[in-house]
Each structure stands twice: as structure tokens, then as C-alpha cells.
Amino acid sequence: MDKPKTFFNEMIGNGTPRAPYAKYGSWFSAQNGDRLAQKSQEAEGFFRRAGITFNVYGQADAEERLIPFDLVPRILSNSEWTKLAKGVEQRVRAINAFLHDIYNRQEILRAGVVPTRLIAQNDAFLPQMMDFVPPGGVYTHIVGTDIVRTGADEFFVLEDNARTPSGVSYMLENRETMLQMFPELFSQIKVQRVSDYPKNLRASLEASAPPNCEGRPFVVVLTPGIHNSAYYEHSFLADQMGVELVEGHDLRIVDGKIAVRTTRGYRTVDVIYRRVDDDFLDPLTFNPTSMLGVPGIMDVYRAGNITIANAPGTGVADDKAIYSYMPQIVEFYTGEKAILKNVETHRCSEPEALKYVLDNLADLVVKEVHGSGGYGMLVGPAASRQEIEDFRAKLKARPANYIAQPTLSLSTVPIFTDAGLAPRHVDLRPFALMSPGSVDIAPGGLTRVALTEGSLVVNSSQGGGTKDTWVLED
């Protein structure tokens, strides 16, 4: 891939706003800059009052930080979105089928489409999930697919987050903030609603309840507690869905089912939306030192008496080496070509690929196969000579632990600065809900933006911000 000289600007093409931004562009040009600066301040106050903060791992001095919000929305036309959503749905269905297969018949391994080694040596593969099908056959109740754009019609999937994708609370709060700050904008421009998400999430979780569940399924959100970086989101989602937020010690086994302690005794739980990692879920089956989980829950799960969302062991699909096979995985299970493209990926486990990567480190992005959140990666073009050499040593020591990708020319959307609009790189994380009957994708998702000029790293843990994401009605 050649290094581009320019980046695709989603708002401005040839000096004028692109079609999806036409109405917003004329509204914006009629605004007073000082008023917008004032609004930008207000937005920060809004988030601070709502308590929307996150913790950054490894930064003790910044225990709670606000993710910066930019008031210029990222806008997609209905037709752009329709195609994207179709691609996401196809991918989500394929990943669910992949997980079902990997934990049961393993036909994709026997067919030689995915190397067995990638499953056998994958830390996220949970043997305890073998020969078992979760209620309704759903593994990935919630998926957050990271997508980047490089041109008008060029969308690539960067990562499949099938484990516990976070960030949906920002999608909801960003819209709420925009509605409060600029109500007139939403009467002029018809934007598809995202506010149904909590209702849809609850319905989707309820639809995935165990078949022997009686009456309306009882759903809870399981959080590791207030010290978790996403605790705000856990409490927010429980609140928005109208369900209980619980910790491990609130739950126990009663009459063969999981039950939650209430003021009127124990009540049976049918579905647990858990934000506790696999390893901490059950000290009897997994990490015996875990205080965050529920002892025996895996036994109750295998007996078919509780739904755990997402299913344990879904992280096997998040592996970046597995990612590199995603086009084949989509085709294997759906019989269709993948609608969304994969980023060209060099598997450093393969000698030829490794040689290429070592020869081109300065131009590549190198990631750990099990990593996430922008930790432990090398962004070649932004790295110093020393950083590259240090990384080279790590890569040579454990090549199979890494994959490399070309530096993508991420599209830009302007942010609001003191000097006016300035383009910054963005990505997109749409949120898909899967239930036994359907896949439902909230229109838009979370747009993350690299606030530093020229930066391509959008992760909030690395100084990124967010934007409201609009999908137009027509």
C-alpha cells in the first residue's frame, strides 16, 4: 500500500461539504464561533456532572479522566450505513458460527481453513466450553466491530471485539449531549435514533434466556466493581435497561439456578450480562483466587440453567491471528464473500512475513495477537529509531505473538478548535446485538477521534476523544 499524501476528509470534498454533511455545513457556517466555544465548555461540564469517566491502566495519577468530547458530529448517509450494517451483520453471524464450530465439531479446522495451532495455543480458548451449546446458540450477544475508512467507499474492519466490547455508553451520552446543546439541529436534520439501544439490549438478552426460564426473564449486569475502568458504563447500562447491577458476592446458587440477593430473599436470575473477564468468572472452574465471580456458575451454565453474555471463551475470535483468516471464516460459514474488507495482515509466525515485517518496521503497525486497547503495539511511522529497534528485539524473540499491518490512511472528520475546524483521524465502533432470532445494530456507533494533529491512534487510553455519530434518515 503506497503512502498517501492526502487523507479522505469525510466532511469536505473539493472545498465544499460532502452530501451527508451539506445541511450540517450550512448550519455550522451560520453559527457564531464564540457561542460554539461556549457550548464546547458546557459539554465538558455535562459529562463531568454525569460522572462519565474512565480509568487509564498504568497511570496512577490520572485515576479518573474524562474522555474529551468534540461537538462536530460524524455523519453517515443512510446508504453508506446500510452497506456497513449489512457487512457488520454478516461478520457477526460468521463469528458466532465460528465459535459454535470451534467449541463443537471443529469443521473449519478439519477443513484446514484455519490452522489448528491458532486454536490449540490460544489462551482465550476455553476447553470447558467444548461439547456445549449456550442457550439459543448465541455466543456473541454484544459485538463492537472496529471499522476504519480510507475512502468514499473504502471501509475496513480493524478488530472484532467479541469479548466484552465497551463504549456504548459514550454513544448514548454523546447523542444526549448533542440533543441538549443543539435541539434545533435535530429538528432541521433527521438523524436516526440510538436511544432505543438499552431497550433493545434488554430485549436481546431476554430472548437469549435458557429455554426452561418461566415468565419474563430476569436480567442482571455483573460488574467487577467500582474500581473497574468501565464501572460507569456498567452502572449506566443497568440503569438504562432498568435491571439490577450486581457484584459476584450478590449472587449464589439456589435450587440449581443462579439467584440474586434482594430485600425479599433470593430471586432467580436467568441472564447475566457480565463485565467480568472469563478467568475471574468462577473460582471453582477458572482462577481459584478470584473474588469477582460466582463459585459454581460454570456448572450451572453447563447444566443449561443460566445465560452468560457474552459466552465464556468468545475471546478466541478476538485474536489478531484469527482475524487474519476472517475473510475465509466469513465465506466458510455464510457461503458469501465478506462485505467488509480486512486490513492486509502479515502473520509474523510465517518466516516470509516476518522477514518482510522486520525489513519494513518503520512503515508498519505491529500488534500483539492477544492485545487490545492500543497497548503493546508499534506504530512504525510515529516511532523513534530506538523504539523501532527495541520492538525489533521483542518481535524476533516471539514472532508468533505478533501480526503487522500497513499504516492505514484513516479518514478524517473535523474537530472544533479555537482556530476553527481542523481535520482529525477517526474510527467507528458500531454495536451489534445478537439474539437467537436476529442481529440488531444501533445506527452509527461510537466514533473515536485522535485529538492530536496527525495522530492515528484513537484509543481513549492513548488520548483519543469521541464524537456523536449520525446516520441520516434518508
Place this chain on the structure above:
Amino acid sequence: MRIKVSHQTEYTYAEPVSGALQQVRLWPVDSPMQRVTDWAVTVDGGRVEAGYSDHHGNQVRLVCADEGVQALTISVEGEVETADTSGILGPVYGRAPLWYFQQPTALTTAGDGVTALADSVRNVTGDLDRYHALSGAILDKVAYVLNQTDMATTAEGAVSQGSGVCQDHANIFVAAARHLGAPARYVSGYLFMDDRIEQDASHAWAEVHLDGLGWVGFDVSNQISPDERYVRLAIGRDAKDAAPISGLRMGQGDENLVVSLQVQQ
């Protein structure tokens, strides 16, 4: 051979318990080596809260101690009709694929000691001879000595210590067999002994998967392949996976364990 098993495991607690869970794998399954004619497991002081077949095909029950009890007893009474198949279980497969039994676990990761044992028999010709040689090499290196190891002892740890029991021998065998490239697994069960009825503990041995034969058993502690005196209970990748009973207890106070086991014809 008709083998009668009477096996009682009693946990007593110094303080009334507020939560004790036991994962129980005490149900033998029918195979070319055995037919279960009569089998009952009863629980006293607790309840069975969940039952299922696990990823190795073992029948599992989750037993929870009743609130405030000071004793939990799990009792087995049963009869199994066994056959001598010269240690060959054959091509009997569950859902777990063979490659899965080639992967090390925390208890069975080969270190220098296990690797040396495996390498010492690597050039023995013939699969069966090679694994019998491995079995011999393990017992030479790791003598059968009671009370020197526990559930947490790794295969490598037992080798460097030079002593252990059937559980350690089986862990070492599977670790070494995997190092030689073969799928291998741990088996827990009962052994009828000609000279006694009362026994201190259940037994354990290993199985390795050989081309043409399927799964073949090796009892390192007794230097034979299982015959009609063996009853297979549960399998797994290591002693932890196949443990007849493994538990977790919340709260303070000492726990005491008394096992009584009779295996007879």
C-alpha cells in the same frame, strides 16, 4: 470380573460452613473395558445443584453443602462388570479432539526432568514398547512414596523431588508422552487388589493414543497396562481435570477429610 465399589468421602468442618461446593466426577461410563451394572451416589449434608456431561464426557454433579452443616458426605455404592482388553480402550472418542490431548496444562508442562525422561525412551522402537519403557523410566526416577506430594504438585515438581503417588506418575506420563508428540490423558478410577479390600484412596493411571490401537492405558505405579481389575471413572488432561472430587469452601475454620474405600469382587 465383577467389581464392587463402596467409596465414602466425608468432609468435616471445625466451624459450621456458609458455603462449600464440590465438583463430583464419580460416575463410570460404559466402554469396551467395563459395563456399569449398578451405581448410586448419595449426598449427605448437601444437595446436588447441577448435573451435566463435561467437555471430556465425564458425568459431573455440583454438590453444595447445606447452610450451617459441619459434615458433608458423598457416598458411592456400585458394581461394574469389567473385561480384560490388555489395556486397550480403542478408538473411543468424545468431542474433545486428539490435538487437545497434545497440549500441556499447568500441572503437566514438561520441564527439564520430564523432558529427560521422555528423551530417554525416544529411540525405543515400537509404540507399545516405547511407552512401557517410559512407564519403567518414570518409576525408576520417581519412587512410590505416600504423603510427599499433593493435588497441586506438578509433573515436573514430582520428578525433581523423586517421589510421588499414582497421581504424580500419571501426570508425569501424560506430560512426557505429549513431549514425544502423542495425545495423552489422565484417568482416575478404582483398582481391585488381590490382597486387600480396604484401600486408602482411589487410583489413577494414564492413556496414550497410538496409531492403529487408539487409546491404550499405562499404570506407572504398578508397571502394567490396565486389565479387568481396573474401573475407569473420569478422564482429563491432568489430575485436576479428572479429580473424582474437587471443591471450594468459603469461610474460616479447618476442614478435615476422611476417605473410606472398599473394592472387592
